[in-house]
Amino acid sequence: MIRKSRSVSPTLLQVLPFLEETFKKNKHAFGSTLLDCLNYFLIYGKEQLAQRPDLLQVFFRMADQAMFTTEGKRVVNNSEGALLVQVLLQIFKGSNALDALIPGALDRVTERLHDKETVSQKLLKKHLLNVFVASLYYNAVATLTYLKQKNILKDVLLELFKLKQDYREPYEQKCF
Numbered sequence: 746m747i748r749k750s751r752s753v754s755p756t757l758l759q760v761l762p763f764l765e766e767t768f769k770k771n772k773h774a775f776g777s778t779l780l781d782c783l784n785y786f787l788i789y790g791k792e793q794l795a796q797r798p799d800l801l802q803v804f805f806r807m808a809d810q811a812m813f814t815t816e817g818k819r820v821v822n823n824s825e826g827a828l829l830v831q832v833l834l835q836i837f838k839g840s841n842a843l844d845a846l847i848p849g850a851l852d853r854v855t856e857r858l859h860d861k862e863t864v865s866q867k868l869l870k871k872h873l874l875n876v877f878v879a880s881l882y883y884n885a886v887a888t889l890t891y892l893k894q895k896n897i898l899k900d901v902l903l904e905l906f907k908l909k910q911d912y913r914e915p916y917e918q919k920c921f
Contacts, residue, residue, distance in 0.1 A: 747782070753790030761786060761800055768807050773814035775807075775825045783807075783829065787836045795842035804833055805846050812857050812873075820869050827854065827872035834879035843883065851880060851891055871908050877901050 747753055768779060775783070783804065787794065794800055811826025830850055837843050854876045880888040892898035 747785040747789050751789055753786055753793060757786070758790065758793060758797070758800065762803055765803050765807055768810070772816040773810045774817045774822045775811065775829070780825060780829070784832060787832060791836055795837065795840055798842075798845065801833075801842060801846060804829060805850055808833070808850070809853050812853065820866050823857070824869050824872040827857075827869070827876050830854065830876045831872075831879040834876070834883040838883050844887070847880060847883070847887065848891060851876070851888075855895065855897065867908065867911055870904070871911055874901065874905050874908065878905070 747757065764779065764782065768775065771779070787804070808826040808829040811829065812823050813826075814822050816822070833843060834847075854873050858870065858873050877888065877892070880891075889898065892901055
């Protein structure tokens, strides 16, 4: 409906929080349908969502729950959580809508990166590191400040370059 109308109605904005319940019932897995739906909400409802931090928090909560779920296809679900954060950062570039939410999200990504399992999962590690790339795109100064304050700037950059050969998509290769 959102894709066809290219808009998000006030009624659909009221429905958005209930999608979080659907996500929980689906064992913290998005699947292609829910992730596509959320993406359309972000693309076509950007202006409305920018004015609604409560609804933006819904997206970040779902992303966080997916990044840390132990249910289902864990690596896929965890990676999709990181992808949702990337999409949020890319869509809201040029605004300050996410400024208050980014430090907490980056803390959680950093926490997930330091998990012993993540170290051995290239796909998940790549998607988690790409959150920092997307964050640099959203607000480079704030992201670099965050990375320096947490004393992880060097580590993040080194890990990104270590995984350079795993960036196969054309949009990923432009980063390097």
